[in-house]
Amino acid sequence: MVRINENYLRLAPSYLFSEIARRAREYQAERPDARLLRLGIGNTTEPLAPTIVQGLHAGVDRLARRETYSGYGDEQGDSDLRERIAEVKYRARRLEIDASEVFISDGAKSDTANIQSLFDPYAAVAFQDPAYPVYVDTNVIAGRERFVYLACTEANGFIAPPPTDHVDLIYLCSPNNPTGAVARRETLRSYVEYALAHEAIILFDAAYECFIRDPALPRSIYEIPDARRCAIELCTFSKEAGFTGVRLGWTVVPRNLDIDRGNPRSVHELWNRRQTTFFNGASNIAQRGGIASLTPEGLAENARTIDIYMENARAIRDGLSSIGLTVFGGENAPYVWVRCPPGLDSWAFFDKLLREAHVITTPGSGFGAHGEGYLRLSAFGHPENIAAAVASIREKVRL
């Protein structure tokens, strides 16, 4: 009998979103007249920008003609798209990234999950706590056991400083899901210094960089000097271009990382090998949409959609603060992190908002032990629905 990979049995049960759905369903059955309002989900809601739609249509049209039809593309991605990303996201910001270092993916989730496979199964790994659950879970599946959880608290602005002990891999997400916190330049610099000193690698998840409004905040790890010696960056079109369903992202794996000198093959070579073995390239239609999204018109149209979500975030922050709740995030990120009132844990406050205001949120405890005592509210939603949810909390919740 073949045995299963028992590392899967070590995973914590992933019950967060199913438990939210169960509680919402039960309440709806109790109160069929109640209209439930959602502030819980990190999924985009606004339609694609017109320039992107044209790009996608053009991608389909190319497939319809014998002269322009294409089948499999390069596993690493369309060279025009790689070049456009290198230009718009990095070189235009004076960051030294070559198109050959940009690998196109079907979204950041797959790459954030797969990237750890390049490293030693005995590597020690640091995670921010709370964090996007994919980081920990994929390392558990890989059989790793040496984990360091970096506590993100009000005292450190929800971005923990680097570990004090040695680790080999460090996951960092800024702007952060779930807290909405953004790492300042000095903090990222301390991580880069740590990584260089420990010959560690930073896995920098920049999925929400497009929401950063404050020009002083770094949008890429490569804004920190020497980061290209020790950092891999993961990014996506999901949130900036509404591609959550279209599926397109990229990962930057610099050539000449410091650790390459001590290893028989470079990390860049290994990622190329990994992708050409496990992945057959992103959809050629989606990649045409990605190219359109990075034209001046596409970028301007996307910025208007991002404004809608950021206005939602402001409405959530203002509405909740006005009734005396303490809120964090939401200024350079689409997530607002709300402190639970005294005496209520994450699930108790979730239930209170569900029952009193009919609003569905996400308990912070679902993202790690240090998420306990908070709720994540998402600014992804149609503005009228967000406004209705905020009004309902303001009018009906008794603190």
Ligand SMILES: Cc1ncc(COP(=O)(O)O)c(C=O)c1O
């Ligand atoms: C922090 C973070 N990273 C990565 C992703 C994955 O994005 P996608 O796979 O849609 O590119 C998400 C999705 O919500 C996320 O919150």
